[in-house]
Ligand SMILES: Nc1ncnc2c1ncn2[C@@H]1O[C@H](COP(=O)(O)OP(=O)(O)OP(=O)(O)O)[C@@H](O)[C@H]1O
């Protein structure tokens with residue numbers, strides 16, 4: 261299974277989510293889980309988890325010129341905590357983009373989707389920000405599911421609205437995942453005209469663990485901001501066959517085909533949420549002032565090229 265994760269603006273937590281899904285994937289012990297940094301602006305995992313820059317995306321691109329055996333992908337991965345593997349990209353976009361372009365434009369298609377066809381394999385392709393013309397698009401278009409991660413402030417929604425229609429056509433199972441505080445989920449769904457597949461809470465403590473900045477053992481009581489729980493619920497949803505969880509009533513705006521409706525406001529005001537994804541406040545007024553501590557998180561710009 262290939263799951264593409266991407267953003268359209270800022271740093272809403274795509275890489276963090278990829279690691280969280282790999283760690284919380286159902287029956288993880290019997291699955292080969294791979295977080296593949298196919299972000300053309302460069303990678304963060306090597307730096308975050310103290311891994312060497314190679315093997316990784318660049319060495320795989322070189323090897324893929326010599327062999328088209330998909331098994332070669334695993335030779336270029338490294339171990340992440342919790343048993344998953346990582347295909348790390350170099351920091352900085354120049355080398356990452358070049359390697360990615362080589363992999364994505366192979367005459368017989370990119371290797372990663374072939375690896376992901378194995379029943380015992382799940383690949384989380386961290387596509388980063390999918391600007392038009394991104395070389396990651398070729399990989400995202402082969403995915404079984406695509407998760408667009410966005411913040412919940414007005415500017416985040418405006419950027420998402422501009423790309424949503426296009427991204428929804430890339431895979432059979434596109435999904436919109438909200439992060440952090442901002443507009444209530446129901447307002448976002450109404451404005452964008454699609455149901456969200458969930459909403460990740462602002463949880464700096466869990467994020468610090470998932471980005472290698474804090475060992476799991478450093479977790480203190482009362483630290484549980486819910487990110488791991490929400491990621492596990494999302495992992496269960498993605499691992500299921502693509503059947504809708506709840507059918508939206510006729511009065512709902514049209515959803516994206518294949519997206520399991522995760523939170524549907526029925527006319528009577530009852531929220532339907534999957535297990536583990538609690539309802540979000542729908543009555544709070546939209547925030548007027550952007551608070552950087554609570555939206556889209558602090559961007560991780562280390563080693564990244566500035567994007568226009
Ligand atoms: N749910 C969360 N709560 C709080 N902080 C978070 C959360 N998710 C991610 N972060 C923090 O936000 C920062 C950016 O996260 P991450 O690198 O995952 O974003 P990204 O979308 O991959 O960014 P980029 O496009 O720059 O690669 C990190 O410092 C991370 O610890």
Ligand SMILES: [Mg+2]
Nearest residue numbers: 274275299388
């Ligand atoms: Mg990232």
